[in-house]
Amino acid sequence: MAREINLVPDVKGEMIKALKMRNFILFVCIIVAAASVGVTVVFGLIMGGQQLARDGKKQSIEELSSKLNSYSELGQTLTIKNQVEDISAISDNKQVFTRTFNLLSAILPTGLDTIRISELRVNLSGDEETSQPTLNFDAQANAGKEPYIDYNVLDSFKKSMQFMHYDYGNYVDKDGNTIPSYCMIEKGVDGAMLRDEKNNYYAYWTLKEDGCLASDVKAEDYTTEDFNGEKVVKIWRTPQYKTWYKANSDKTNMTLDGTITGVPHFESQCITYTGDDSSDKNNPKWSSDNQCNLITRGDSTANSIVIIESSNGRDANEELVLRFTATIYVNPEFYKFNNHHMIALAPSGRVNVTDSFVQIQSMFEQRASDCEEGDTSCESTVNSGGDETNTNNNNQTNGGS
Numbered sequence: 001m002a003r004e005i006n007l008v009p010d011v012k013g014e015m016i017k018a019l020k021m022r023n024f025i026l027f028v029c030i031i032v033a034a035a036s037v038g039v040t041v042v043f044g045l046i047m048g049g050q051q052l053a054r055d056g057k058k059q060s061i062e063e064l065s066s067k068l069n070s071y072s073e074l075g076q077t078l079t080i081k082n083q084v085e086d087i088s089a090i091s092d093n094k095q096v097f098t099r100t101f102n103l104l105s106a107i108l109p110t111g112l113d114t115i116r117i118s119e120l121r122v123n124l125s126g127d128e129e130t131s132q133p134t135l136n137f138d139a140q141a142n143a144g145k146e147p148y149i150d151y152n153v154l155d156s157f158k159k160s161m162q163f164m165h166y167d168y169g170n171y172v173d174k175d176g177n178t179i180p181s182y183c184m185i186e187k188g189v190d191g192a193m194l195r196d197e198k199n200n201y202y203a204y205w206t207l208k209e210d211g212c213l214a215s216d217v218k219a220e221d222y223t224t225e226d227f228n229g230e231k232v233v234k235i236w237r238t239p240q241y242k243t244w245y246k247a248n249s250d251k252t253n254m255t256l257d258g259t260i261t262g263v264p265h266f267e268s269q270c271i272t273y274t275g276d277d278s279s280d281k282n283n284p285k286w287s288s289d290n291q292c293n294l295i296t297r298g299d300s301t302a303n304s305i306v307i308i309e310s311s312n313g314r315d316a317n318e319e320l321v322l323r324f325t326a327t328i329y330v331n332p333e334f335y336k337f338n339n340h341h342m343i344a345l346a347p348s349g350r351v352n353v354t355d356s357f358v359q360i361q362s363m364f365e366q367r368a369s370d371c372e373e374g375d376t377s378c379e380s381t382v383n384s385g386g387d388e389t390n391t392n393n394n395n396q397t398n399g400g401s
Helices: 010-069 078-095 099-107 153-162 357-361 376-380
Strands: 114-123 135-140 164-165 169-172 202-206 226-227 230-236 265-268 271-276 285-290 305-314 319-329 344-345 395-398
Touching: 099 153, 099 344, 114 153, 114 226, 135 153, 153 305, 153 319, 226 344, 230 265
Parallel strands: none
Antiparallel strands: 114 135, 135 319, 164 344, 169 265, 202 230, 226 230, 271 285, 305 319, 305 395
8 A cells, every 4th residue: 555755844835825825816816907907998988989979969069059049039939938928028019000090089179170180190109209109190170160260270279189188997897806808898889989978988798708707706796788689787987976985884885085896897097086075975076187198298298299380271162271280199008909998088078989980081081272373362361379370371380389
């Protein structure tokens, strides 16, 4: 039986084992390091590729952004919000041209003294000086009696401009809810404003349209009447002082400071009402104050009408008339679309009553002709009116008063 004798000391054996372990660990470290380098390279390539891709996208985005921003109307078309804002802006800037005829029916005198327009030019954008609407027209004034050519008619017309007013606002129910404009009927079938025998103005509130009643309002809470075959509620635009004011009552509908509650009415944005019961507690004296000037130049009524020229002439009926050309400056608030239920008010309380063709037609007339040679009654007639006189042979230019 053979025997093996280990001649290697124990210390030597331990050393050999340690060397093997060292070599193994070194090998593992080399593998790990190589793997780490590989992973680092891979990540570096990935990150580099991502950076290149991102730079490319950024450049592309910047180019597209620059191209989009080059469109001048981008802000108006990019989002729904902008569209809504634009609609609101358009509504705020919208003007109602047809109110011109309402205005004319208030400012043109009626009766014996008349003024008829032969040519009308309306500039809603305004002139360079004031940027407010202007009426430029050629017209003729007829005194209706001797002397037919009378400058007092035109002078009175000029001076009345400072007393012209307008009024607008909203109709509300008894709880103060605003009634939509399309739910209100303010004119009859003849086109005239609705009013009673005392010239009190009113309107009809139709209940059949959707949205004409607030969610918490019942039609049964109101007294209705028939108008053109439908049930309507009458709402007074002119305050009914005696009916609404109830002295010493908790159920009063109108107080002395003009506050109206508990009854459908018109909330004016121009007119305030005041009652004075110092002499009679049960029957106060009521007064109104209108702060909305219709004819104004800038912030003042001074020079709101300018008479450019005037001369003698004859109209289509061969009557002597005073021809003149004028410019009138109108308060821009009068034409604004968002100012609802607008009416023009004359000094006497006369208001525009219709937009009908018949009424509009009566405002206009064929242009008067110059005095013909040899027409001594036309040429020699002097326009009387204080310091301002004029004959056909001496046209004059003068400003408003």
